[in-house]
Amino acid sequence: xxxxxxxxxxxxxxxxxxxxxxxxxxxxxxxxxxxxxxxxxxxxxxxxxxxxxxxxxxxxxxxxxxxxxxxxxxxxxxxxxxxxxxxxxxxxxxxxxxxxxxxxxxxxxxxxxxxxxxxxxxxxxxxxxxxxxxxxxxxxxxxxxxxxxxxxxxxxxxxxxxxxxxxxxxxxxxxxxxxxxxxxxxxxxxxxxxxxxxxxxxxxxxxxxxxxxxxxxxxxxxxxxxxxxxxxxxxxxxxxxxxxxxxxxxxxxxxxxxxxxxxxxxxxxxxxxxxxxxxxxxxxxxxxxxxxxxxxxxxxxxxxxxxxxxxxxxxxxxxxxxxxxxxxxxxxxxxxxxxxxxxxxxxxxxxxxxxxxxxxxxxxxxxxxxxx
Numbered sequence: 540x541x542x543x544x545x546x547x548x549x550x551x552x553x554x555x556x557x558x559x560x561x562x563x564x565x566x567x568x569x570x571x572x573x574x575x576x577x578x579x580x581x582x583x584x585x586x587x588x589x590x591x592x593x594x595x596x597x598x599x600x601x602x603x604x605x606x607x608x609x610x611x612x613x614x615x616x617x618x619x620x621x622x623x624x625x626x627x628x629x630x631x632x633x634x635x636x637x638x639x640x641x642x643x644x645x646x647x648x649x650x651x652x653x654x655x656x657x658x659x660x661x662x663x664x665x666x667x668x669x670x671x672x673x674x675x676x677x678x679x680x681x682x683x684x685x686x687x688x689x690x691x692x693x694x695x696x697x698x699x700x701x702x703x704x705x706x707x708x709x710x711x712x713x714x715x716x717x718x719x720x721x722x723x724x725x726x727x728x729x730x731x732x733x734x735x736x737x738x739x740x741x742x743x744x745x746x747x748x749x750x751x752x753x754x755x756x757x758x759x760x761x762x763x764x765x766x767x768x769x770x771x772x773x774x775x776x777x778x779x780x781x782x783x784x785x786x787x788x789x790x791x792x793x794x795x796x797x798x799x800x801x802x803x804x805x806x807x808x809x810x811x812x813x814x815x816x817x818x819x820x821x822x823x824x825x826x827x828x829x830x831x832x833x834x835x836x837x838x839x840x841x842x843x844x845x846x847x848x849x850x851x852x853x854x855x856x857x858x859x860x861x862x863x864x865x866x867x868x869x870x871x872x873x874x875x876x877x878x879x880x881x882x883x884x885x886x887x888x889x890x891x892x893x894x895x896x897x898x899x900x901x902x903x904x905x906x907x908x909x910x911x
Contacts, residue, residue: 597845599726599763602640602647603798604838604861604874605820607686608827609633609677610653610670621670621826621872630674633824634681636865636875640838641682645726648733648765649823650800651686651693651715656703658696667695668827672707677824679711684724689717689735690769690801717767721752723759729845732761738770738799741785750792757793762850763843766794771802771819774833777895778806778818786816795850796841804833805885807893810901813852815841818896822863823874830869835885836861838876856904860885 611620624632641647653668655675661667678686686708694701708715716722717735724731734752736745749766756764766789770782778786778799786797790811797816799806806819821836822828837860844853860882865873877885893899 595847597727597729597848598842599646599729599731599845600644600840600842601731601763601765601796602644602838602840603765603796603817603820604637604647604649604823605800605825605836606652606803606822606827607649607677607824608653608668608670608692608822609651609674609824610655610668611826612666612668614666615829619829619869624872625671625674630677631680633677633872636873637681640859640876644682644840646685646724646731647681647683648685648687648767648798649683650690650735650767650769650820651688651704651708652690652800653692653826654694654696654700654704655707656696656700658699658703660697660699662695662697664695666692666827668692669696669700670826672703672710675707675711675713678708678713683713685714685716685722685733687717687733687735687767687769687800688715688720689737689767691737693717721756723756723761729762729848730760731763731765732756732759733765733767734794735767736769738768738782738785741781741788745785746788746792749789753789753793762845762848763795764793765796765798768797768799769801770799771806773802774804775802776804776806776892782818783809783896786818787811790814790816795843798839803827803831805835805837805889805892807896808839808858808889808899808901809893809896810904813854815839815856815901823861824872825863825870826872828870831863834863834867834870835888836863836874837885837889854904855906856901857906858886858889860889 611622617623653670655670655672714722716733722733753764771778789797799818800820802819803822805821809816817839823836837858840857842855844851860877862875862877864870865875890899
């Protein structure tokens with residue numbers, strides 16, 4: 540055996556392995572140095588990407604109804620008046636058919652078209668409405684959070700009657716807005732604001748006030764703003780040009796929903812620039828007439844959708860047909876939702892009146908009825 544040859548081969552193999560190890564070490568060092576350099580120039584390169592923040596979604600359902608004249612004119616006598624029914628049946632009698640609706644939404648507003656006072660000095664006009672101060676409890680019993688005061692009957696008993704009305708609303712923790720009073724509240728962590736005006740004419744002065752008030756509520760953080768108008772002509776089913784131009788200006792100024800009253804009958808609904816205008820909600824709990832010939836009315840509901848506290852374009856509405864009385868032969872001041880053929884009749888009436896303003900495309904925002 541040639542031990543010298545074997546020994547020489549072993550030595551050669553060892554030398555080759557050492558050289559290979561030397562050759563690889565610089566490459567490993569280069570890789571480490573390169574990674575270190577990348578880390579210094581871009582510190583975030585090696586960090587894991589943060590998970591996207593979850594979108595916080597909120598829905599707020601707002602309901603609106605028309606004239607609440609919870610009282611009477613003294614010239615009406617006593618029998619059959621709102622005061623008579625209150626004395627006979629108690630205050631919950633009036634709220635029986637609306638409690639479930641308004642207590643299950645998030646926020647409800649109506650037009651308070653009376654005074655709640657014991658004052659005796661009256662304005663010089665044909666009808667002067669007054670209700671007992673305790674009638675303010677009807678609002679929390681009904682699930683109504685705030686009322687509009689800007690109308691032609693809020694001063695029927697002069698300034699004393701108006702001041703008393705506000706005091707009695709405050710006593711029962713009912714919000715109010717109208718004229719110089721702006722209302723803002725928090726619903727599900729979202730600020731909601733409301734304004735109210737007498738809108739008989741579309742004037743520069745009124746426009747300036749409306750745009751300033753909307754801006755003020757926005758500055759206070761309001762994400763949804765409702766504007767009530769007492770306007771139009773009594774017993775007219777189609778809004779006049781002043782109503783329409785003022786409503787459009789109000790939406791263009793940043794309002795999210797415009798709600799009207801005064802005609803004592805329903806007027807149509809318009810979608811304008813992605814927002815809704817309900818030109819007249821009609822009467823609702825109406826002590827101003829023992830037996831009006833037109834008892835049709837409605838509740839307008841809109842669900843607003845927000846993401847991370849900001850209003851989105853998504854929306855849903857419900858137009859709910861009502862009658863101002865639970866009976867047809869008189870007004871018993873008990874607003875009642877309609878069903879069956881009567882509900883269809885009033886729905887079609889609202890659609891037909893809406894078509895007199897512009898094509899009633901707002902029906903696409905109503906929830907589809909599920910057939911069992």
